[in-house]
Amino acid sequence: MMSDWEVVIGLEIHAQLATKSKIFSGAATAYGAAPNSQACLVDLAYPGVLPVLNAEAVRMAVKFGLSIGAVIAARSIFARKNYFYPDLPKGYQISQFEDPVVKRGSLSIVLDDGSVKTVGVTRAHLEEDAGKSLHEGLANASGIDLNRAGTPLLEIVSEPDMRSAKEAVAYMKKVHTLVRYLEICDGNMQEGSFRCDANVSVRPRGREKFGTRAEIKNLNSFRFVEKAIQYEVARQIELLESGGTVIQETRLYDSDKHETRSMRSKEEANDYRYFPDPDLLPLEIDAEFIEQVRATLPELPDEKASRFAAQFGLSAYDAGVLSASRELGAYFEAVVAAAGAAHAKLAANWVMGEMSSALNRDNLDITGSRVAPQALAGLLARIVDETISGKIAKDVFEAMWSDGSDADAIIAAKGLKQITDIGAIDAVIDTVMAANPKQLADYRAGKDKLFGFFVGQVMKATQGKANPAQLNELLKLKLGGGA
């Protein structure tokens, strides 16, 4: 049974650092260029060339380290990981092995039950990416594109702290949010800028010793991470329960078939013959550099969420959603600034509600919003001063979204101003009651549910413009036979 087993997951996330040039050469890192047009002699590993470390990549790694409260190593070492592969031009990858630049940090994630869990980050190290082998469209040959070779990566290795696929996804999302906040990675998972390997094992609940793990390689979407882990957990449990043993191996996730398949076992694993790269000096980072980087740190997601909750009285959930990206947080704050802090909750509801669905529908992110924060605040002001109802406001928002004009202009042009004149509402109610004698009789005979019917009729007659509160009050009185 599933519940007899405890799942143990650790993730190795590869975040491509958003530097302009490569980690050890001056070639550009832009995605999508013609094959091999962004590979210089260093990337091609020509005889005699040497690597020179990109200082910007170091700055970004330190930024990440500081944001997770990690130790920034005063001295870290670049090592060579040796293996032969056509897309690895030097025959070795320059990475950090025993002495990474970032050590021992942590991140917190919010679980389904609302509780907060801390996930340890063992280390984060700098390394270069490999190129790509291309097999499609080539007869009897493989193509090699070295544009990606030498692209800087930050490999972020977690502790085996996660206990479900959901937790793993929450952690990965957290890291994703963080690297984008820090502007050190564009987070584009389709282009492979953010991907992960998942180490998955299971153990009988209550046992301390970890089970044998399988490593699932190259997962490049949150959904694949979840599906792959779920499949792998089920596979391991089934295997163990039928008397088998899990072997330590590397597995690939097939997203079409939703299954993981063995790539190579530990016995077949390469001996990478790591040793310090003699072409690069140890990376030394002093306190002054760390403080310089610290001064450039933005407000981090957790800090922003707590501030939103405290400053605007938002729920932890809302504060979390609104701080999920720097841009969204900035948009929300601009709306609040224009609408007034007293209406922050209303602003939050609108940003997470109408705005968010409009963005999703048009496949935009907040930076592509067709309604500026000031314009949205203008709409909220009309709700607050009861010029329009919340329901009408949704129509006004749609109009704003499609033609870009402001709320007041739309309200005026379409005559959507709410009817707050009691006499006018009273007259409409009289007409409706007169036109529906049967319903009136039934209502008065005890069919309370018909109240909604009458509200609907009045709203229909006023094109929804009747002030809902006034209407409710007056209607109740009149249906009951009062004035």
Added chain:
Amino acid sequence: MLHNLSIGELADLLAAKKISSVELTRHFLARIEAFNPELNALVTRTADLALDTAADADRRRAAGEAAPLLGIPLIHKDIFCTDGVRTSCGSRMLDNFIAPYDATVVERLKAVGAVMLGKANMDEFAMGSSNENSYYGPVKNPWDRSKVPGGSSGGSAAATAARLTPFATGTDTGGSIRQPAALTGITGIKPTYGRVSRYGMIAFASSLDQAGVLARSAADAAIVLQAMAGFDPKDSTSVDAPVPDYRAGLNLPLEGLKIGLLKEFFVGLEARNTALIEDALRVYRSLGAKTVDVSLPHLPLSVPTYYVVAPAECSSNLSRFDGVRFGYRCEQPKDLMDLYQRSRGEGFGAEVKRRIMTGTYVLSAGYFDAYYLKAQKVRQLITDEFRAAFGKVDLLLGPTTPTPAFGIGAKIDDPVTMYLNDIYTIGANLAGLPGLSMPCGFIDELPMGLQLIGPHFSEERILGAAHRFQQVTDWHRHCPRGYE
């Protein structure tokens, strides 16, 4: 004759317009034409390019430029990448490789107007002490063509000794400049690790490789090193320290100079070799220097240490030669593994393969600690012992090689004996120290070298001490018979 003149003398003739660079270049090209067939010192001749460069140097001089190497010919060891000119590294693997760029050393010498005559033969990938490991065949020693010239910069040394060029560039990983300089009777300096850029110099063992000069005197070497030395942002291991004026330092007085005699260098040294060193010491004492006995107890471990560290690094450095992007590719590979195995199997020679295999072994899981890590620890001990010695003395003096040049073929089947040829030179590489070899006499009519080793960045001091010796002796003026 022109070819017997020093770089300084040639520069004076050029400056006085008594000779043009084109004439000078023609003179050396003619000597190469005449003597290279018997010496096999050059693997590539660049006559047309040389004459163009020389003509350009003459124009530059006419326009008022006056660098000491402007219009002076040279030969580059074929380990330095030269834009548009084949760079073979003595290997079948790179027999077809035309570098698309200049090494920093090449670029710098080009910038000051030196004229490349061609590229020197060498042991394949600089692995060897006899120049017998070249795809292009062995280089002959001009003192006796049945003998080796030493290696790996054997072509550079033989060409300079035979006056086919005023000077040549070389590289020294375990003695590859100093040992051939000693065996061919010339002066060779390996600078401090990091003094000269390694960019564009095909790597053998990155933590030990250093470019330097083979010339006929310390004074000539000083002029050339001046042009080569200095920080290069393209080489992370190059050192950003000011370069002193080496020529000005040549006349530093030797009064009070403390010369250390390493006990370990003299244990078991052949009597005739010891006698040559003692003669040299008498010269130094007469110039005011004092001698002090010192000991580096771990120095005898330098050969085994080197033969772990250097192969380890080379096994990784040479992985890029895989038949995929440049260099040798086997015929009709049937799959990827076949491409790798046959391209490398056919492209590399025996010594290179031996070192790749040794290096792969010492880095392998389960052996790494016992070999690579242990070797690094010993390397550190040796470095520390050198540092301690330089607390007591200014320079260390000793032999460059145990014996004079040996016969071609004599040691080729016994790699360990061959490796022991570098017993006196390897220590400086392990510790990153500058070292110089200069002629100090003959054994069996073959030249012998005297080695000076100094603390980091003491090139000025070393060149000065060598120059003072050469002012009062004439060993460096001896020319092999037939090449006068």
